[in-house]
Amino acid sequence: MSKGHATRWIALSIAVLLVAFGVVLAVQHRSEASVPRLVQEHKPVPAFSLETLDGKHVSAKSLAGKTYVVNFWNSWCIPCRQERPALETFYEKHRGEPDFAMLGIVRDDDPGPIRDYVAAQSVNWPVAFDPNGSAGLGFGTTGQPETYVISPSGVAACGTLGPVTVAELELWLRAARAEGSCS
Amino acid sequence: MPWLVLAAVVVITGVVLAARSGPSDAPAARAERLDNELACPVCVGESVADSNAPESRAIRTDIVTRIRAGQSDSEIRDAYVGIYGEHILLTPSNSGIGIVAWGIPIVALVLGGAGIVFAVRRWSTTPRLAATGEDEAVVDRERHRHDEPDDEPDDEGDA
Numbered sequence: 001m002s003k004g005h006a007t008r009w010i011a012l013s014i015a016v017l018l019v020a021f022g023v024v025l026a027v028q029h030r031s032e033a034s035v036p037r038l039v040q041e042h043k044p045v046p047a048f049s050l051e052t053l054d055g056k057h058v059s060a061k062s063l064a065g066k067t068y069v070v071n072f073w074n075s076w077c078i079p080c081r082q083e084r085p086a087l088e089t090f091y092e093k094h095r096g097e098p099d100f101a102m103l104g105i106v107r108d109d110d111p112g113p114i115r116d117y118v119a120a121q122s123v124n125w126p127v128a129f130d131p132n133g134s135a136g137l138g139f140g141t142t143g144q145p146e147t148y149v150i151s152p153s154g155v156a157a158c159g160t161l162g163p164v165t166v167a168e169l170e171l172w173l174r175a176a177r178a179e180g181s182c183s
Numbered sequence: 184m185p186w187l188v189l190a191a192v193v194v195i196t197g198v199v200l201a202a203r204s205g206p207s208d209a210p211a212a213r214a215e216r217l218d219n220e221l222a223c224p225v226c227v228g229e230s231v232a233d234s235n236a237p238e239s240r241a242i243r244t245d246i247v248t249r250i251r252a253g254q255s256d257s258e259i260r261d262a263y264v265g266i267y268g269e270h271i272l273l274t275p276s277n278s279g280i281g282i283v284a285w286g287i288p289i290v291a292l293v294l295g296g297a298g299i300v301f302a303v304r305r306w307s308t309t310p311r312l313a314a315t316g317e318d319e320a321v322v323d324r325e326r327h328r329h330d331e332p333d334d335e336p337d338d339e340g341d342a
Contacts, residue, residue: 006301010294017290020283037268108237133241140266141238142225 035182036148037140038156042181045070045150046138050105050128053118058103058128065152067177068101069169072136072146074109075117080145083163084121090169091125099152099177105130107144151176158182210250217246217259220274224267 038046049059071087073080087102094100104127106114111129118127130136139148139156148159149172157180158172175182206216215232221242223234231239231246242263249259263271275284314322 006297010298010301013290013294017287017294021287037266132244133237134245136238137241137245137266140224142267 034161036146036156036159036161039148039159039182043156045148045154045156046135048105048130048135048138050130050135052103052126052128053115054126056126058126060154063101063103063150064154066099066101067152067173068103068150069173070139070148070150071102071104071164072107072139072141072144073104074107074144075113076109077144079163083145083165084123086164086166086169088122088124089166094173095125100173102126103128105135107133107136107141149173149176149182151179153179155179155181210247213250213256214243214246217256218243220260220272221263222271222273224271230273 037043045060047060049057049061052058069090087104091102095102102125104123104125106127106129114127114129117123128135139146143161145163146159146161147164147169148156149169151157157176159182160168172182206212218232219230221231223229223231223236223239224242225236225238226234229239231242246259249262254262260272269275
């Protein structure tokens, strides 16, 4: 192999490496989109067992067979406040359906502000604390708000990182009830 | 004999150092090591050990629970990769996409080495400048002039 040839091969190899590195970075960046990993991978809902503000017990087991919404939120998060009217509208429309449930799980907040907010803002759906963060860990939360729609068979069918709209929730509820997915 | 003693000292020191530097299997040491190996999932550039985010606090508690339950370090790491993905590992794994992170520096090193070898070979085969007959004549002439005895009369000696 001539020297010029060898130099060209080395330059080409370096260029290929740089392109490969760029592709890897791009793929990693894309996987950090707004869809939670649990939903992206269509995984089963993690086991959780929590106590609601009114002292009732709620768990993945007790909700099995229903299509239910899990919303991670807290009182100081602005997007959580922004999405509350959508959650309220959606919940009021479906709360009477026997195969439907909705659960708010508090992430990174104290009982006092949460109780005040729930009372002042008519949060009528069950809200539970996650005192040791185990539910958040199971879902792989990375912030709030985060919303998941769980199918009757217990699969994380749909969801998002960030605030939701009524239209999204309706679409996801239909897909999850049909054991479909949104990812 | 002194060489044997020296060799024995070196070997014993090496063995002692190797034994002391091995990772501890104590649950607290394992938990601390894992806390430092995992990235806080909601922070930038912080380990679970350094972060006070709710997720990091939950992971720290969960690691202790998993160690008590008898899980190995790799099982615990795999569990978090399953939840958050490969980016939870501060040290890339040696499989999947982690190979790229390990492989790129090695390939770059090999390519850099190859480049140096080619450059050195090119320099070594470049013909050196040889002195021409004219150059050598100039050198001889200067050397002669330098070696010739000084014929000029010494004014101070004659005085």
